[in-house]
Amino acid sequence: MSDCLFCKIVAGEIPSNKVYEDEVCFAFYDIDPQAPTHFLVIPKAHIGSAAEVDADNSTVVAHIFEVIAKVCKELGLESYRIVSNIGEQAGQSVHHLHFHVLSGRDMTWPPG
Ligand code: AMP
Numbered sequence: 001m002s003d004c005l006f007c008k009i010v011a012g013e014i015p016s017n018k019v020y021e022d023e024v025c026f027a028f029y030d031i032d033p034q035a036p037t038h039f040l041v042i043p044k045a046h047i048g049s050a051a052e053v054d055a056d057n058s059t060v061v062a063h064i065f066e067v068i069a070k071v072c073k074e075l076g077l078e079s080y081r082i083v084s085n086i087g088e089q090a091g092q093s094v095h096h097l098h099f100h101v102l103s104g105r106d107m108t109w110p111p112g
C-alpha cells in the first residue's frame with residue numbers, strides 16, 4: 001500500500017534499524033521503545049492487522065513466529081512478550097500487521 005508507513009519501511013523509503021529480514025518478513029527496532037529490547041516483526045506483504053489473517057495468509061504468521069523464536073535466541077532473550085494490537089481501542093496506531101517483541105524488564109499482567 002503506497003500510503004502505509006510500514007510498507008515504506010519494507011521498501012527502504014523510510015529508514016529503520018533492521019534486526020532481521022528474509023523474503024517474507026522484516027524486523028526492526030521500535031522508534032519509541034517500551035522495554036530495553038523492543039522490536040517489531042512485520043510481513044513484507046501488506047496485511048491490515050491480525051483481524052485480516054485468514055487461510056490464504058496464515059502461513060506468513062506462522063513464519064513470523066518461527067523468526068521471532070530464532071531472532072530472540074540469537075539475541076540471547078530468554079523471556080519476552082509478543083503483542084499485536086488490533087483496532088484503536090487496543091492501541092493500534094499503524095495499520096499494517098506487526099508483532100511487538102518486548103524484553104529486558106519485568107512485565108505486568110493484565111497488560112494496560
Ligand atoms: P501499534 O501502536 O501497536 O500500532 O504499534 C506501532 C508501533 O510502531 C509503535 O510502537 C511505534 O513506536 C512504532 N513506530 C512508528 N513509526 C516507526 C518508525 N518509523 N520506525 C520504527 N517504529 C515505528
Ligand code: ZN
Nearest residue numbers: 004007046096
Ligand atoms: Zn503496509
